[in-house]
Amino acid sequence: MTITTLRQRLLALEAEPPKAWRVTGAHARPNLHGLLRYPAMMVPCMQGDIIDVILDHKPGACRVLDPFVGSGTVMTEALVRDLDFTGVDINPLAALVCEAKAAIDAGADVEGAAQIVLSTLRRDVCESIEVEFPGRAKWFDDESAVKFSTLRRAIIQVGDKGARKVMWTVFAETVRLCSNSRTSTYKLHIRALGDRVGADRVLQTFETNLRQSLMRVREYRALIDARGDKRPSVRIICDDARKAALDWPETDHQLLVTSPPYGDNQTTIPYGQFSYLAMRWIPQEDLPGAGTYKLMANTNALDSVSLGGTVRGAEEKEACVRAASPHFDAFVREAERTDRKRAVRKVSSFISDFTDALTHMRASSSGTAHWVLTTGNRTAAGLTVPFDAICKDIVAGLGGKPIAALRRELPSKRMPSRNSQGVMITTETTTVVEFS
């Protein structure tokens, strides 16, 4: 397939998006995609369709990289296509969920683990609280904490590490649904008294989640049933994408498919706050990554080490990125007319960190590669940050040739795109680039 045909096929997808791209709710997240509701998840079938078109163009491609892997949407789409996969995320909970999905793919005995957990739950009459952390009583009253402790003790009984990670994923979804933090926002935000979930519902919610998860595992296994003996290889790295890229071999991946954060976590989507409560319950040894305890020191620790987490050195960073991106330069010139200096510094810092990450990715994949980047344009300092255009500038500076940009209206109910200023991101752009 020539590059022109590739472009035409991608643009045809944009002109007439398959119906499945517009499905919302539970049906939009089949099989492993629905194990945990993580912020800003991608539309799985859209990423899968784009991967298929690129594979038709480049049949030899075999390893996919997602440097901001989140809950592993791209990973699942890669694995069902028997493609090897590398995923990176700075968030230990995200990496744990990906490891759980990899364990399912590798055939971990999830049903056996569920039996162990359920039978331990039935026998356990202990009323102690197993973990304490600042604010524990605010987010989990004593009665709920006793129930979560019972769940924690039961999961620890599962000997197989991979299957246990699947149980922690079900646990994390139960924390999301039953803690005193609202489910309508990803920030830690206390529920109104009348909206709290009673302690008597914790175990029941876990068991319901577990049953649904087992169905999802079966659905996934049916998809990979015809695979044969050779399994794709999976590597999940819990680290800063800028550092992780230094470690893997050159020409390691032929396809990079990702949706980076839209801006710094504090003012866009606080992935760290979203993950904090579940991570506090999961034993350190089951959470991926080194120094995870530092990332849980407080509710903001993880968000402040994510891309754009610090404004230190923002001025110098800004100058470099302005030189590399005419669209960023135009944004800063416009923003300088406002008095929202801190907001502009946050954007500069984020764009600079993101540029670093992409530069490292490119350095580690010096051969032919295709990149698929899904971005949204947030608002900062009262202005739209043209992240899609900035991203294209950065990639062009690295030698990438833009092939197509697919714009997609987001269904209005898609909450993850709401940023701290209450502004909805209404469209997202998927940019496809070729490095030759």
Ligand SMILES: C[S@@+](CC[C@H](N)C(=O)[O-])C[C@H]1O[C@@H](n2cnc3c(N)ncnc32)[C@H](O)[C@@H]1O
């Ligand atoms: C838009 S989300 C990815 C969501 C994912 N596509 C999915 O469907 O679940 C962006 C991810 O980037 C991660 N992230 C932020 N800063 C990072 C960094 N410096 N290195 C690696 N990952 C980072 C966040 O933890 C978050 O999981």
